[in-house]
Amino acid sequence: MISSNDFRPGVSIELDGGVWRVVEFLHVKPGKGAAFVRTKLKNAQTGNVVERTFRAGETVPQANLEKSTMQHTYKEADQLVFMDMETYEESRLSAAQIGDRVKYIKEGMEVNVIRWGEQVIEVELPTSVVLEVTQTDPGVKGDTATGGTKPAIVETGAQVMVPLFITVGERIKVDTRTDSYQGRE
Numbered sequence: 001m002i003s004s005n006d007f008r009p010g011v012s013i014e015l016d017g018g019v020w021r022v023v024e025f026l027h028v029k030p031g032k033g034a035a036f037v038r039t040k041l042k043n044a045q046t047g048n049v050v051e052r053t054f055r056a057g058e059t060v061p062q063a064n065l066e067k068s069t070m071q072h073t074y075k076e077a078d079q080l081v082f083m084d085m086e087t088y089e090e091s092r093l094s095a096a097q098i099g100d101r102v103k104y105i106k107e108g109m110e111v112n113v114i115r116w117g118e119q120v121i122e123v124e125l126p127t128s129v130v131l132e133v134t135q136t137d138p139g140v141k142g143d144t145a146t147g148g149t150k151p152a153i154v155e156t157g158a159q160v161m162v163p164l165f166i167t168v169g170e171r172i173k174v175d176t177r178t179d180s181y182q183g184r185e
Contacts, residue, residue, distance in 0.1 A: 002061075014061040068086070072106070
């Protein structure tokens with residue numbers, strides 16, 4: 001159990017049969033009446049965001065999340081196969097379970113898989129990955145005055161906006177949180 005007074009961004013709680021993460025919280029102590037905590041909660045499974053008010057000191061169950069490091073070994077149909085780095089057991093996850101960041105996963109990459117019971121809540125990728133550019137238009141010489149960008153397709157199939165001087169075959173560093181180019185490798 002966790003008290004509403006201990007809410008912080010990132011804290012996970014169980015509410016209405018699901019896992020919710022605290023996005024924002026505000027402890028309000030009005031001049032008259034009891035104090036309360038106004039929160040913004042995000043459902044870890046569906047992504048829905050709701051605002052909810054708790055009495056100060058009210059306790060709610062804290063979600064018991066389990067985090068394990070797994071390595072992507074291969075892809076089979078629409079399933080990605082991961083191996084637990086401690087027990088060497090294989091798990092299969094669909095692209096829907098991983099979310100939109102599946103476009104950055106390549107073989108041999110280690111990720112953190114967060115589970116609630118047997119249900120996968122989130123797959124955490126490294127904040128940046130190094131990928132090879134497989135397709136992009138050639139840059140036009142002298143067209144750098146504006147610092148423009150162009151689309152590039154990387155080895156995993158993701159599209160990233162890169163500077164005009166990047167060519168096919170170069171390895172670039174991509175921020176997986178913002179889908180942005182960070183530099184050459």
